[in-house]
Amino acid sequence: MKTKYIIALIIGLLLASVLPLVIPKYYTYVLSVTICFAIYALGYNILFGRTGLLSFGHALYLGIGAYTVAALMRPELGPYRIFSMELLLLAAIVTSAIVGLGVGALCIRYTRIFFGLINLGFVMVWHALLLKLYHITGGTDGLPVYIPSTLGITLPYETFRTFSFYYYVLAVFLIVTYVMWRIYNSPFGLALKAIRENGVRAEFIGIPVGRYRLAAYVISAIYGGIGGALWAPLSGQVSPDVSTWLTSGDVVMMNILGGMFNFAGPIVGAFLFYNLKIQIMHFTTYWSFILGLSAIFFVLVFPGGIMGWLSTKMKKFYGQKA
Amino acid sequence: MALLELERVNTFIGSVQVLRDISINVDKGEIVCLVGRNGAGKTSTIKTIMGLLRPKSGTIRFKDEDITDLPPYRRARLGIGLAPDYRGIFTDLTVEENLQFPKWVIKRNRNQSGSNIEKEVHAIFPELDRLRKREGLVLSGGEGKMVATARALMLNPELLLLDEPLEGLAPIVLVRFAERIKKIREALGIAILLAESNIAHASRVADRIYVVERGEIVYGGSVEDVSRDEQLNRLVRGF
């Protein structure tokens, strides 16, 4: 059983590493962006799918990660500008963790729609500040993001975005996915599941529900920050529209499309959502029409998401065999 | 001829079977009691009769009409009234509004005695006058049971379903309420099917008793027979 997984993993990795050599340049870039969103969605799911808290403002952390990177690269900083991607990632992790801790401490007392909307409130305040503090954040312009150095090497524009950074993003993705896998299977991760099923009962059996929810919140905030920090140099530009309630809706969509009760669900969902969007946008300017219809379709037909549907199919298949 | 007839009804909640081959009948003007322990299937039977649970197989007939597939509101309009175990008082509305509710919904009453039913109900429950303006939220347990029962009667039903009407009442109130149930039959001549977990209480009001255990009817017969059957008594008591 274990060897089967390892073989699958190695095949997947090989595939992932030769892919940029095969597919068109633009799609390497798209793939890298997808991976950033996958990290973001994966982090979101520990809150949403695992702990059962629906936040309608998680783009806050994507924005914080992205803006941290952009802000530290600002020319105004002169000699203090930071170009090392590793340092930038670290900074994004620290800021998103701090903000996550603060916001989370205020949020975790609530569940359901109240939790969702208090987060919406925070993302909109953050959005309003980005928009209105024109001199610091660039207002609607946002901030340009320059090409960072990865492991001390700075590469030219094209190579960076359409080739080298892909591997960097992929590496980070593998690390954080492994970490998340460990978290899911730790006693803490299982306790979160108990909290989702029944918060009151979880409290009775001695789980510190509040603290665990907060921890889950901070973890998801950090993942959002990492996703944003990696995405920013790929995009080359950040603007306040990264963090709105609408973009917060995107991550919910990714999780539900992929299947929020499945570990791989958000990853599949992010891949599906972003590429669907890119492809539809290619054909028509009425892309949001089709995106909207597919959201409705998925909710009604595959409420468990792609992975949920697949895993029940698999179970049936294997169940019959056995 | 039977007013209500259940024939080999099987009901599931999710994948759990809660009723197994239930066959009961209630005649016109009869008070029938379902007796059983908590979780034996009394409430599920009543919900199935009301249409809140859909049986997987079997038929339910009311006044010789097959109502197995009718939604609850159609059954209510046909003449089945329910006072559920949780009382189901609309807490936002006053007692008066709660009582008027069925009348607003069903504009034309089944038979022409519609205007009298209100008087009759008030005659049976004179305390209602006092509660009239009270909000549903501030009723005591006994008052709540009374309002729920009275409200079900306002539908002018031919069959009244009472789920645990005596549960949790103080002894004096209980005796009084049991008398009221009998009075309802006397005044309106309708059939009553009630669920109860105590055989002694049941025998106060019922003409006939069905004993339910694990979703099955284990006994059906007269009150006297049940009271004498020590084995059944033990089964229902649980010790």
Place this chain on the structure above:
Amino acid sequence: MDPETVVIIILNGMFYALSLFLITIGLNILYGFMKVLNIAHGGLYATGAFLTWALMNTAAKAGYPIYILWLCIPVGAFLVGLLALVIEPLLFKRLYRLREEYSLLATFGLMLVFDDSLRMIFGGSPLSANQLYNWMGTLTILGKSYPTYNFVIYAFAIAVALGLWIFFFKTKMGRILRGTAQDREMSACLGVNVSILYTETFFLAVFIAGLGGAIYLPATNAYSGMGFEPIVLSFAVMIIGGLGSLKGALVAASMIGLVRAFGIALMPELELAVVFLILIITLIVRPRGLFGKKFTREEK
């Protein structure tokens, strides 16, 4: 700032507030009765504006008298209501059973569909129908010009608020609705056809949103994407005022409208942030909102 200007600012604040109010009522009704948080409500508001534009434009081109143009407003709203009769059985009926996040996502999808359909049908340019606005002319209040049409909106919104209050608290239908909102099983057992009642309620909520769009059309204009901004502010209004509270919606909408109007005059940099700060503070200090009911254990 002279006192006359303060009066005008208050009026301006209410102008904005009442549009939020009209959307929030619908949201409140839908959440209160069906526990569906309908993001697509913004799209229905926009549809109201666009359909009314189509009617008014046709009527004006055909040279119909002004009262016909007035008539376009309720007719436009009614047409949006008819739309509700289609989407409710097709989509929303299936959502009532699902978890909140699913209905959020589905209505979000519906919002996108609405927005794009409107653009497909009406094109991307903003559409204006100024006949009524111009016909009403300008009023002088304390020496300041003020559009007379705005008073139509004030009167209208107050009428809607009063009408709804009477409807919910004084009519049979309204009280049946309130009972059903609390316990749909029980009211079904008392003979209520909940399915039809839900459709009717949905019609009512959508009709009000459509009316909101229709009545604001002469004063602003209809453009694609117009549903997105008010819907998020309406969520804020709904939470601040308290879920399901009519009074709360009115008070909270006024609060946001006034904060915004004075914000623009006094501290334009922070106007938008303040609105959401109010939301956050409300949720922290008083999560059930200003006029919301106490939560039951299950709701917490």
Place this chain on the structure above:
Amino acid sequence: MSGKTSRRDFVKTAAAGIVGFGVGAGVGYGASQMMAPPTGVAPTVTKTVELGKTPRGVPKEPIKIGIVSWFTGPSTMVGEACYGGARFAADEINKAGGILGRKIEVLKRDCGTPEVTVDAVRRFVLEDKVDLMGGDVGGSNCNAIVPHIEQLKVPFFFQCSTTVKEVEELDPNPLYVFRTGEQNLAEPNVAAQLIVREFPNAKRIAGINPDYVYGREAMMYTMKALNKLAPHMESVLETWPPLGATDFSSHITAVLDAKPDVVITACWGGDFVTFAKQATAYGLFQKTNVVSILGSMALNSLTKDIVPPGVWMLQRDYYFEAPPHNLYPLNKWFVETYRKRENKFPEFDVMQIFSGIFAYKQAVERVYAATGSYPENEEICRAIQNSQVVSPAGHRVITSDGQFINPLPYGKTWHDPKYPIATIDPKTLGFIMPEYVYNPKSLPPVLQYPLGTGMKYSDWIASW
């Protein structure tokens, strides 16, 4: 029909790449006052020849033009104008045989937010392999994509969205970036001149401007220029409604409360329509004078009942009645043909992308004629720089930093029963000539804005 002949003339004229004052341009309004045409083709050509490259044949595949602009949201009309103008140009060129036989295809992609715009541009280049791009994307998006365009090395013809920040900081020495309309720095300057000329006694100035880089710059530079030209004028209030606002009443009230003599607004598109309607009701136009900097972008939505007579409107660089149709048949043909195609009057975006594409065509043909080799993007861009093009709005000179130089029409709005929309009263229609655009005090002492020296615009104003 005269339109047909004119069109053929036009296509021929442009195709031949006549440098100087062509037949159409000869009658072009103010053409004689254009700057002396510099010549920039020769160095490029010689360079290519010197390098001794093997000549490149004309590629078989069609030329792809990618239009990046708004195709969703409240500014959709802008995208439609750009796309309509590009298709118009493409159809005309294709009818006449294409560019060296290559047909033109027009693609479009939505811009939306800055990141989306960057992505759209990148996708056009990397995936669709477009030959040139164009579009009006707004100031914020423009600032975002300019650095990427220079890296992606595909020419981009901006319509009207370039900002002072872009010109001065982000891309001071553009190669691939072309501005087919005036830079944003031109308008505030012209607005200031207009105010000084029309309202010499005004003291209090207020602004209602959209809250993004364009609105901010428009207000800031107008005030800078006014401080120099008329130091007695001061800004009493500046309000910033968001882009896409539906309710301006609070902003209008605040402005009225400040009792200004002149109100400057850079609201455009749907915003201007709503603004105009609400401002009328609040009596803004009666109580004060309004100068609109970009209101004409709402041209087709300005039905006669919205715009009150007497708003001074700056027309960026093209207004469909100028040059007058009787004097300049090319414009007449342009307006009439466009109306037939789209049932709309051409906004300046239409004209700008149209002339941009013709400048591109002209450059390709010219370099090919000189070298016998199909030019690379860099060569094409160098050939466009310092060239000239005949446009429906008159003759256009393109500077070494990719700026199309042109006069700015302005005038007071009124309603001509001939048209279903509000138009400019011909009696007030005037032009501010390019040299004045960059030289407000041509009244002595004469100061020329040192184009191409990299001098900052604010420094220049300060030096008046």
